[in-house]
Amino acid sequence: MSEDIGPILKNWPYDPQNSIRKVIDPRGVEKIQVRVDQGAFQGVLQMELDGRPDGQKPYSQAFVLDYHKQQLQKHVGASGSPVGFSLDERACSEIFDESRRIYERYVFLLQIRDYNRVVRDTERNMDVFRFVNRYAERTEDRENLEKWWPYILRINAVARVMIATQQDEYDTALEIIGDTQTKISNLEGVQAEEFEIEKKRSRESLKELEDEILSKRPQSPAEKLKEELAQAVEDEDFERAAAIRDKIWELEEN
Template sequence: MTLDIRSTLRDWGFNPDEVTVRTIEGDDGLEKIQLRLDLGLMQMEVDGRPDGERVEGFDSWFELHRDRQRQHDAENPDGAPYRLKPEDCANLLREGVQYYHRYVSFWALSRYELCARDTERNLQLILFVRDHAKLERDKLQFDQWRPYVAMMHARAVATPMLEAGHREAAIQAIDIGVHRIERFLADYGREEQADQVNELSFLLRWRREIADGGKRKLPKPEDYVPDDPLDQLRERLAEAIEAERYEEAANLRDELNRLENPPPPGG
């Protein structure tokens, strides 16, 4: 038996432009998720914590702290609220990143139900930390992810509905995602910055396309909205390619991809 994984990596190339993921059967007979990285690979369980570990008898740090919080509130109905210390938040953040890697992998595999499960889990984690973290910086470190996770959850719920022909149900799922992001903006008094939030713009644009049945319609004068920035980018990209301005075209293509598939915070 060798510990060297070079042969595995050589037979499974890494593509930096897409999520490279596959499923395998583990030695225990259960399905595993493998995510290819530039310097190796990550293997995750399908259920429970992605690393397969348990925390003091609980499925996760999140479940442990939710249990402690319920016990604390029952024993101290009129006392100080349950508080997460910085080291608690550090454990929860590392765990949340594990779930992020897994739900991105589920999305790439078109395992939408499982992607929806993990994104909903991380949304609840974000809200839990926001309500219970002792330090404001810990709250903000988690809450910055809320628009992205809300968008990914809406996509994971709405996509299979669309594929099944349930257009109205898909729109309702998108509306929930829109409401969650608008709630995020309202929490910080940033409603006027809604048009700067890529995740919200993506969901609203997607909703319009679904409502229009995938067909463009000429708007009535009273319904006029400014040109879609994506359409403007596509026109500029076509012009740059025609004029053989390839460096500009590459930059425009990257920007177009970023707006069509908003990255996570810091991504």
């Protein structure tokens, strides 16, 4: 069997607008591939869609985070309390590496509009943020991921909004945006430039998304009537305005 990937590269020329795809392996398992062009280097990156992106099972667990959570449970079972449990530098390094791999995957998943998996991966990484912040021994490890809260909240919200709009649930989408804006605004300050940049960028991005949703959301009967009422008043057609106002009252009473 030839190990030359030349035929793959030839059949999939590099195109920055079409550099990510899903494939199915001989076992029928979906994977994601990314076409790479770095000058003289041509290649294809591949990652698993489910489980760890690299397909590894550290400590015989689906994720290294699962292993360390299991260690916490054992500690609590033995001592009756989480007091005394901690993540040393090596444990944090393992968790950070896994978190980075998951981040890289959900960035690609967002591009191919696999929103359910984006929600799943961002929620897993938010779990990582909380776990490390609570149990890491070193201050630098506890604070390492905190600066990325605005970003991950935004990406999680965007994916959930896209799912909602695909189901024509525009009000749900707007609620998600509002709730996320509030969460980002209420985040405790972090002494990192990335935090302030991402906080500002995320709020602006979510506002733009909100405006887009509002422009696409079908008007309710009451909203249409209120628009007609405003036009009637502007035209000084007060008889028509009164009739429209009566219709609005009827709708609101029902």
